[in-house]
Amino acid sequence: MKQGMDEFSIPTVDLSHLLRKDDDHGKKKAMELITQACSDYGFFQIMNHGVPLDLMKQALELSKTFFDYPDEEKRRSSPTSDAPLPAGYNRQPLHSPDKNEYFLVFPPHSSFDVYPQNPPQFREVAEEIFRHLSKTGLLLESIINECLGLRPNFLKEFNDDRSWDFMVALHYWAASENENNGITEHEDGNCITFVFQDEVGGLQVRKNGEWIPVIPAEGAIVVNIGDVIQVLSNKKFKSATHRVVRQERSRYSYAFFYNLQGDKWVEPLSEFTKEIGEAPKYRGFKYGEYQQLRVRNKSHPPSRPEDVIHITHYEITN
Numbered sequence: 001m002k003q004g005m006d007e008f009s010i011p012t013v014d015l016s017h018l019l020r021k022d023d024d025h026g027k028k029k030a031m032e033l034i035t036q037a038c039s040d041y042g043f044f045q046i047m048n049h050g051v052p053l054d055l056m057k058q059a060l061e062l063s064k065t066f067f068d069y070p071d072e073e074k075r076r077s078s079p080t081s082d083a084p085l086p087a088g089y090n091r092q093p094l095h096s097p098d099k100n101e102y103f104l105v106f107p108p109h110s111s112f113d114v115y116p117q118n119p120p121q122f123r124e125v126a127e128e129i130f131r132h133l134s135k136t137g138l139l140l141e142s143i144i145n146e147c148l149g150l151r152p153n154f155l156k157e158f159n160d161d162r163s164w165d166f167m168v169a170l171h172y173w174a175a176s177e178n179e180n181n182g183i184t185e186h187e188d189g190n191c192i193t194f195v196f197q198d199e200v201g202g203l204q205v206r207k208n209g210e211w212i213p214v215i216p217a218e219g220a221i222v223v224n225i226g227d228v229i230q231v232l233s234n235k236k237f238k239s240a241t242h243r244v245v246r247q248e249r250s251r252y253s254y255a256f257f258y259n260l261q262g263d264k265w266v267e268p269l270s271e272f273t274k275e276i277g278e279a280p281k282y283r284g285f286k287y288g289e290y291q292q293l294r295v296r297n298k299s300h301p302p303s304r305p306e307d308v309i310h311i312t313h314y315e316i317t318n
């Protein structure tokens with residue numbers, strides 16, 4: 001896999017250029033590639049990111065073992081009620097257009113987590129990969145900070161509480177004649193999302209108006225910009241539109257959501273508004289309220305698609 005991009009695939013960034021100290025040229029190229037991708041559509045893939053390949057494979061294997069258990073067994077790890085999101089085993093409500101089952105975890109040692117006993121290594125591996133992805137989140141956040149031209153550590157200091165980060169192991173059942181599967185097109189509400197998937201495929205991202213399949217590549221991690229970065233940057237960087245389309249085979253993936261603490265106030269930064277004479281494209285909001293509205297979309301889907309709440313809810317239209 002070569003660093004770069006072409007029209008029909010998603011750009012790939014080799015992070016080793018950014019981790020080495022003596023590679024100014026490679027770093028500059030990588031930063032340009034990321035800036036372009038985030039300005040146009042909000043996604044790219046990373047390689048040489050430091051998350052061990054074996055661990056990624058093992059995590060996918062273990063979630064497959066778990067999701068293959070009978071329902072009764074899986075439902076023993078069902079959500080606790082007071083978490084900001086339902087931790088543990090869950091599936092999309094029957095009336096949802098999204099068809100999948102998932103297992104949601106918070107950072108290691110969170111009191112919300114409800115890990116199953118089996119498979120025995122599930123917890124250890126999920127916690128280990130969570131720690132790696134959390135570090136990768138910090139790294140990507142600092143890269144995005146620099147690409148946006150913000151003062152060093154601005155995003156790190158703004159987003160200083162890791163307890164709202166979460167990760168989901170996802171399983172999409174094989175589609176059949178009368179049963180669809182997938183996730184309808186959406187943007188993620190958080191700051192930055194990472195996705196890694198098995199070899200089945202189905203993830204697509206919208207680039208210049210076209211749906212581009214993300215071809216599974218061993219060890220690659222897909223990076224999506226989320227709504228928080230889009231709002232802070234006053235839409236300089238775009239929240240990626242993506243979906244998972246119907247597959248005849250069962251599919252497994254992981255999505256890690258580098259998130260934001262719920263009390264944080266999110267609004268376009270003055271660097272992208274006042275200081276450059278641009279009007280804000282969004283009104284400010286408390287992040288936790290937005291996250292709750294999005295949870296409601298899932299648990300009580302509105303009957304009309306136009307009533308689903310996403311970031312346009314806070315958009316200022318003149």
Ligand SMILES: O=C(O)CCC(=O)C(=O)O
Nearest residue numbers: 170195197203244253255
């Ligand atoms: O399963 C995937 O590849 C993507 C999942 C996703 O987009 C999400 O959970 O928000």
Ligand SMILES: [Fe+2]
Nearest residue numbers: 186187188242
């Ligand atoms: Fe998503």
